[in-house]
Amino acid sequence: MTPKQRIEAVYHGKTPDQVPFMLDLSHWFYHKNRMPWDLSRSYDAPEWELIDYHKAAGVGFYLPNLGSFYGVDYPEDVTASVVKSEDGRSITWRLETPLGVLERTRVWEETTYAWAIRNWGIKTEHDLRILGYALANRCYRPLWDRYRAWVEAVGEIGVVYVGLGYSAMGQLLNYWLGVEGVAYATTDWPDTVRSVVREVNENQLSLVDLVAASPVEFVVMGDNFSSDVQPPHFFEQWSKDYYREAVRRLHAAGKFVAVHIDGKLRGALGMIRDTGADCADAVTPAPMGDLTPEACRVEAGTEFILSGGVPPNLWLPGAGVEAFRDAVLRWLALKRSSPRLIANAGDQVPPYAQEDRIKMMRDLVEEHGTYHCIS
Numbered sequence: 600m601t602p603k604q605r606i607e608a609v610y611h612g613k614t615p616d617q618v619p620f621m622l623d624l625s626h627w628f629y630h631k632n633r634m635p636w637d638l639s640r641s642y643d644a645p646e647w648e649l650i651d652y653h654k655a656a657g658v659g660f661y662l663p664n665l666g667s668f669y670g671v672d673y674p675e676d677v678t679a680s681v682v683k684s685e686d687g688r689s690i691t692w693r694l695e696t697p698l699g700v701l702e703r704t705r706v707w708e709e710t711t712y713a714w715a716i717r718n719w720g721i722k723t724e725h726d727l728r729i730l731g732y733a734l735a736n737r738c739y740r741p742l743w744d745r746y747r748a749w750v751e752a753v754g755e756i757g758v759v760y761v762g763l764g765y766s767a768m769g770q771l772l773n774y775w776l777g778v779e780g781v782a783y784a785t786t787d788w789p790d791t792v793r794s795v796v797r798e799v800n801e802n803q804l805s806l807v808d809l810v811a812a813s814p815v816e817f818v819v820m821g822d823n824f825s826s827d828v829q830p831p832h833f834f835e836q837w838s839k840d841y842y843r844e845a846v847r848r849l850h851a852a853g854k855f856v857a858v859h860i861d862g863k864l865r866g867a868l869g870m871i872r873d874t875g876a877d878c879a880d881a882v883t884p885a886p887m888g889d890l891t892p893e894a895c896r897v898e899a900g901t902e903f904i905l906s907g908g909v910p911p912n913l914w915l916p917g918a919g920v921e922a923f924r925d926a927v928l929r930w931l932a933l934k935r936s937s938p939r940l941i942a943n944a945g946d947q948v949p950p951y952a953q954e955d956r957i958k959m960m961r962d963l964v965e966e967h968g969t970y971h972c973i974s
Contacts, residue, residue, distance in 0.1 A: 601755035602659035606941065609904060610817070610855045610877060614938040618931055618968035620961060621659030621757055621906075623947045628652060630712040630950035638705065638714050639681045639690045641667035643745060645752035653756055657961050660757030662819070663749055668761050669809060670740040677733050690714065692774075694733045701729050703774060712950045720775045724788045730775055731795035734767075739806045743813055760819040760857060760880075763806060763845070767799035768829070768837045769822030778828055785837075792837075800841040807845045811852035818849055818856050819880060824871065825862020826889075831870040842874040850875065857906065861946040864890045865898070872903040882907030883945025884930070892929050896936055905933065906941035909960065914944070914952035923956055927963045934968065942968060 600608070605619035628649050629636045642665045653660045673679050678695040688707045693700065703720035707713075721727050749759045765773055771781050771792075784792050810818060820842065822829065829838070846856050857878035858871045868879055868890075879899065884892045887910035899905055908930030913923045933940050942964050948957065 602757050603753075603755045606659065606661070606758050609939060609941060612902075612939075614970050616970060618934055618940055618942050618964055618970075619659060620942045620964040620968070621661045622653075622944050622957065622960075623662045623664065624653065624658065624957070625649060625662070625664040625947065626712065627948040627950055627952050631954070636712060636714075637665075637683075639683050641665050643667055645749045647752065650752050650756070653753075656957055658756075658957060660753050660759075661817075662760050666745070666749060666759075666761075667742065668746045668749075668815070669742050669806070672738045672740065673733065674736045674738075677736065679733070689717065692720075694720075694729065696729050696732050698729045698732050699725065701726060701733070701775070716777070719777050719780055721771075721780065721784075724784075724791050727776075727784065727788065727791055727795055730770070731798050734770065735795075735798035735802045737802055739809045741809060741813060743815075746813070746815060758817050759815075760817045761810060761815045762819050763803070763810065765822050766803060766820075766838050766841050767796040770799065771796075772828065773823060796837055800838075803841065804844060804848070807848050811848050811854060816855065818854050819859060820845065820856060820876070821859030821861075821880070823862065824858065824860040824867050826865055826867035826870075827863045829867075831866045834870050839870070839874065842871075842876070846875040857904075864888050864895060868895060868898045868903070868905075872899055876903075878904035878906055878941075880906050881943070881946040883910050884908065884926075886910060887912055887945065892933055896933050901937040902939060904939045904941060906943045907945045908942055910945045911947075911949045914948055914956055916951070916953055920956075920959075924959065924963065927960050928967055931964065931968045934970065938970065 600616045605615035608615040609619055676697050680693045682691050689704055691702055691704045693702045701720045704717045705714040706717045708715050753759055772778060776784055849856050856876045857880040858876045859880045860867050860871060861881040871879055882895060882905050884890055884895055895905055909926050912918055913926050930942060
């Protein structure tokens with residue numbers, strides 16, 4: 600079977616010839632080759648260098664991190680802009696509306712090869728209403744020719760996940776308020792938060808409908824879930840209805856849905872499984888995560904796909920090769936209890952990761968990830 604066929608088999612509830620192996624190498628690849636990691640733009644065409652590396656290394660592909668597969672348009676009375684500083688070291692997103700203006704800024708950090716948040720855009724309850732006005736009135740248009748180009752470029756080496764972006768609460772947590780800001784806002788302005796979340800999620804569902812009617816096969820959602828940030832009771836109050844409805848609509852259209860869980864797992868795996876989603880993406884077990892691989896399977900059950908397995912710290916030179924090898928083998932051992940398994944990194948392969956560990960994981964999957972009986 601090809602890498603693509605193995606991934607498809609797992610999503611269809613079948614047993615492939617071996618555990619699918621795929622990695623998000625984008626962040627590592629950009630750092631290794633000193634390529635731009637530019638959040639102010641998206642890729643209109645396939646990233647050939649990245650895809651070709653996957654093919655040469657025998658690594659399954661699945662996540663076009665900065666791929667752009669649909670357009671987002673704001674109403675005439677809202678102006679959305681993204682401005683990079685002259686030195687290229689900061690990016691500011693700006694929303695101008697009849698209610699006022701919002702800005703948020705991220706700055707480049709060379710050491711981590713990432714964009715750190717310098718300031719959150721929302722300081723007051725009125726700011727929150729501005730954001731609600733802007734985001735609740737977006738329109739979406741298809742760019743499926745770009746999707747087809749990526750699928751053709753990736754070929755049999757993997758699949759193409761299409762991201763839907765953050766939910767309303769994900770926007771607040773990751774872009775505009777931060778964790779502390781959300782904690783205060785839900786306490787001090789609960790009615791306004793509830794109203795904005797409802798309006799923005801309704802708008803997001805129009806994007807869900809667009810993707811549901813598209814040629815896209817695999818959809819990835821998520822708010823960078825971590826059960827210490829969004830525990831089940833918080834998720835139940837603020838986001839569960841949106842996720843359940845989005846998954847329902849996508850399933851009705853024959854799509855598969857993965858949800859990105861890149862933080863604490865205890866409670867998060869179960870709550871996302873209960874939305875009806877097919878897969879937990881970026882699963883990071885111990886030693887960085889709070890569950891062992893075996894405990895991940897117990898919480899997820901046997902029908903929920905677990906995609907992940909190797910924590911970021913084990914890719915780095917400071918971690919022993921044996922610890923890395925043991926993590927891969929322990930993850931692969933989960934195939935004995937369920938074929939709903941993908942060998943992947945816990946989130947992305949990080950900058951400074953040792954390249955030979957990519958090849959080592961590929962070889963370990965080939966040697967130890969084989970199923971004796973397939974369906």
